[in-house]
Amino acid sequence: MTEELNGYRKQIIEINSQILRLIKSRLETAKKIGELKKKRNLPIANLKVESDLINGALKLAREIDLDESLSSRAINILIAESVKLQQGVSLDRSTFLYNIFEKANKLELMGEKVIRLEVGEPDLECPMELKDALKKTVDERKFIKYCSSKGLAELRTAISENLNQKYGTDIKENQILITNGGKLAIFSAILSMVSHGDRVVIPEPTWPVYGSTVNLAKGRIDSIHTCFEDSWNLNMADIDEALTLNPKLFILCTPNNPTGKIFSKNLVEALGVSATRKGTYILSDEVYCAYSPLPFESVLKVLDSHFIYVNSFSKQYGMTGWRIGYAVSDPGIINKMQRILQISVTCVPEFIQHAALKALNMPQDPFTNYVKTLKMRLDVVCKALDRLPLSYVRPDGGLYIFPKVNTERFNSDVFAHKLLSEEKVAIAPGEAFGNYPEHFRLSLSTGVDNILAGIEKIGVAIKGWQKEL
Ligand code: PLP
Numbered sequence: 290m291t292e293e294l295n296g297y298r299k300q301i302i303e304i305n306s307q308i309l310r311l312i313k314s315r316l317e318t319a320k321k322i323g324e325l326k327k328k329r330n331l332p333i334a335n336l337k338v339e340s341d342l343i344n345g346a347l348k349l350a351r352e353i354d355l356d357e358s359l360s361s362r363a364i365n366i367l368i369a370e371s372v373k374l375q376q377g378v379s380l381d382r383s384t385f386l387y388n389i390f391e392k393a394n395k396l397e398l399m400g401e402k403v404i405r406l407e408v409g410e411p412d413l414e415c416p417m418e419l420k421d422a423l424k425k426t427v428d429e430r431k432f433i434k435y436c437s438s439k440g441l442a443e444l445r446t447a448i449s450e451n452l453n454q455k456y457g458t459d460i461k462e463n464q465i466l467i468t469n470g471g472k473l474a475i476f477s478a479i480l481s482m483v484s485h486g487d488r489v490v491i492p493e494p495t496w497p498v499y500g501s502t503v504n505l506a507k508g509r510i511d512s513i514h515t516c517f518e519d520s521w522n523l524n525m526a527d528i529d530e531a532l533t534l535n536p537k538l539f540i541l542c543t544p545n546n547p548t549g550k551i552f553s554k555n556l557v558e559a560l561g562v563s564a565t566r567k568g569t570y571i572l573s574d575e576v577y578c579a580y581s582p583l584p585f586e587s588v589l590k591v592l593d594s595h596f597i598y599v600n601s602f603s604k605q606y607g608m609t610g611w612r613i614g615y616a617v618s619d620p621g622i623i624n625k626m627q628r629i630l631q632i633s634v635t636c637v638p639e640f641i642q643h644a645a646l647k648a649l650n651m652p653q654d655p656f657t658n659y660v661k662t663l664k665m666r667l668d669v670v671c672k673a674l675d676r677l678p679l680s681y682v683r684p685d686g687g688l689y690i691f692p693k694v695n696t697e698r699f700n701s702d703v704f705a706h707k708l709l710s711e712e713k714v715a716i717a718p719g720e721a722f723g724n725y726p727e728h729f730r731l732s733l734s735t736g737v738d739n740i741l742a743g744i745e746k747i748g749v750a751i752k753g754w755q756k757e758l
Contacts, residue, residue: 312367315367315371316367316370316371316374319370319371319374319375320374320375322371322375323371323374323375323376326375327375333372333375333376334372334511336511336530336531336533336534339368339534340533340534342364342368343361343364343365343368343534346360346361346363346364347360347361361535362484362485362486362487363486365486365487365488365509366485366486368486368509369485369486369507369509372509381497381500381501381504382497382500382501382720382721382722382723383497383498383500383501383721385497385702385717385718385720385721386407386497386717386718386721388706389407389705389706389709389715389716389717389718390407390408390715392706392709392715393405393407393709393715396709396713401713402713403709403713403714403715404713404714404715404735404739404742404743404746405715405732405735406714406715406716406731406732406735406739406740406743407705407715407716407717407730407732408715408732408734409546409604409688409689409732409734410609410732410734411603411604411607411609411659411688411734412734412735412736413606413607413655413656413659414607414655415606415607415608415611416648416651416655418647418651419606419608419644419647419648419651422643422644422647423640423641423643423644426640426643426644427640431640432638432639432640432642432643433638433639433640434639435635435636436636436639436642437636438627438630438631438635438636439465439466439467439623439627440465440466440467440468440615440636440637440642441467441639441642441643441646442462443646444467444642444643444645444646444649445462445463445465445467445615446462447646447649447650448462448465448615448617448649449461449462449464449465449617451649452589452617455587456587456589456590457590458589458590460589460617463620463623464617464618464619464620464623465615465616465617465623466615466616466618466623466626466627466630467613467614467615467636467637467642467645468613468614468615468616468626468630468637469612469613469614469630469634469637470601470603470612470613470614471574471576471599471600471601471603471614472498472614473612473614473630473634474597474599474600474601474614474615474616474626475498475499475502475572475574475599476502476629477616477626477627477629477630478538478572478597478599478616478618478622478626479499479502479503479505479506479508479538479572480502480505480506480629481622481625481626481628481629482537482538482570482597482622482625483503483506483507483508483537483538484506484507484508485506485507485508486507486508486509487506487508487509487536487537488508488509488510488511488534488535488536488537489503489508489509489510489511489536489537489538489539489540490510490511490512490513490528490531490532490536490538490539490540490569491503491510491511491512491513491540492512492513492515492523492540492541493512493513493514493515493722493723493724493725494515494521494545494547494548494691494719494722494723494725494728495540495542495545495546495722495723496542496546496547496574496722497721497722499540499542499572499574508537511531511534511536512723513527513528513531514723514724517680517681517682517691517693517728520550520682521545521548521550521682522550522556523552523556523560525556525559525560525563528559528560528563529563532563532564532567532569535567535568535569536567536569537569537570538569538570538571538572538597539560539564539569539570539571539572540571540572540574541557541560541571541572541573541574541588542573542574543557543573543574543575543578543585543586544575544577544578544580544581544585544684544685544686544687545577545687546577546687546688546689547689547691547717547722547728547730548682548684548687548689548691549683549684549685549686549687549688549689549690549691550682550684550685551581551583551585551586551685551686551687552586553586554586554590554591557586557588557591558591561588561591561592561595561596564595565592565594565595568595569595570595570596570597570618570622571588571592571595571596571597572596572597572599573587573588573596573597573598573599574599575587575588575598575599575600576599576600576601576603576604576605576614577604577686577687577688578600578605578686579604579605579656579660580604580605580660580663580686580687580688581660581685581686581687582660582664582685582686583685583686585686589617594619596617596618597616597617597618597622597626598616598617598618599614599615599616600614600615600617601613601614601615602614602645602648604688605656606645606648606656607656607659608644608645608648611641611644611645612637612641613637613641613642613645663688663733665737666733666737666740667683667684667690667733669737669740669741670690670731670733670740670741670744671683671690673740673741673744673745674690674692674744676748677744677747677748677751678694678695678696678751678755679692679693679694679695679751680692680693680695681693688732688733688734689730689731689732689733690730690731690733691719691722691725691728691729691730691731692728692729692731693725693727693728694727694728694729694751696727696751696754696755696758697758698758699726699727699754700726701716701718701719701720701725701726701727701728701729702718702719702720702726704718704729704750704751704754705717705718705729707750707754708746708747708750711750712746712747712749712750714743714746714747714750716729716730716731716743716747717729717730717731717732731743731744
């Protein structure tokens with residue numbers, strides 16, 4: 290018996306070493322292919338080739354009776370490793386954003402006055418009612434213990450009623466998870482859905498945190514590049530191509546950060562049909578939905594299944610530092626996401642959840658008035674930008690504008706650091722959101738005078754840049 294067992298163990302060791310030798314040779318070949326692609330200036334990733342590789346592997350898996358999902362996962366891991374090898378150092382785009390953010394913080398600590406146009410923190414003053422509600426609960430020593438990781442039943446019920454009324458849906462409270470900001474809803478969604486080698490489609494330009502989280506989960510990002518010249522539209526041909534490889538998630542951000550694009554009902558519907566057919570979940574980040582003067586199409590209105598909807602109290606209620614948001618999905622996914630909270634932050638503090646409940650139930654005028662303020666700011670900002678050598682698509686909603694500088698060889702990361710050092714104006718470089726070195730993002734989250742002063746300095750700095758060319 291022991292001899293037989295040892296015999297099998299030896300066989301396993303031999304098979305493992307054969308596998309490792311094969312992987313080594315597979316990666317060496319991929320490296321050679323990468324060098325050829327670089328020489329001929331060809332793109333590193335090629336969905337058509339990858340699709341052929343995966344289909345070939347699936348065909349073989351069926352022939353030899355090997356689990357198909359295991360086979361495609363193994364091939365996806367090999368492809369991801371090859372692409373990484375060919376691309377060289379992988380780029381975490383959120384560093385472009387956080388480097389500027391930290392540098393601006395440092396300058397302020399040194400006593401400098403910095404015009405902060407890079408942050409997405411609304412200057413919507415959180416109403417006194419909410420602060421009082423929080424004070425009262427803490428003073429009375431109420432709600433200051435651990436609570437359920439899923440969130441308070443009353444709050445989940447209030448959110449479901451609110452959404453059902455707004456979108457005509459039938460969402461139940463067991464489909465809702467209360468999270469520490471929208472960020473943790475996104476984090477727990479990606480971590481619970483994506484394993485090593487799994488694919489995630491992300492249209493660009495995009496908020497970089499999604500990609501950083503997919504990288505953390507060792508997933509593979511398939512980007513769809515959209516462009517200013519095409520008004521940031523997403524087209525179904527690109528979507529269908531990206532869906533061919535059965536990605537786990539498709540990430541949609543609408544109204545978009547950084548472009549302010551609101552994707553049309555037709556697009557969301559068509560995307561929903563294609564994604565559902567492929568078993569792909571749509572992670573729809575709608576944290577800016579309240580900042581939408583145009584009719585807004587939530588995925589909740591369009592999809593019955595295969596979605597993870599994310600929202601937050603940060604932007605709509607000016608509660609950024611309170612760290613409270615939520616996700617809506619089917620109960621199975623919500624339970625998986627809850628596990629991530631259970632083993633990390635435990636829960637959103639209960640006193641914060643009570644304040645959020647108050648925010649939902651109080652008169653909404655302070656919040657709806659802020660949307661009017663943003664629209665007024667956008668009008669002023671567009672007029673000021675029209676005087677500079679810039680092009681832009683007027684945002685449909687959201688908190689930002691993403692202009693393009695009409696100057697050759699413009700590099701917005703270098704420009705942003707120079708602007709911050711020399712003019713004390715902070716902007717977010719376009720590279721943070723994808724391959725957009727000619728663009729930068731301006732936030733509308735500060736007063737008009739401040740934004741206009743910043744834009745004037747940007748104009749001067751662009752002239753300086755052009756002279757240096
Ligand atoms: N989603 C997008 C697109 C964002 O821009 C942000 C924050 O800037 C968030 C989600 C997360 O916001 P919070 O975690 O404060 O809810």
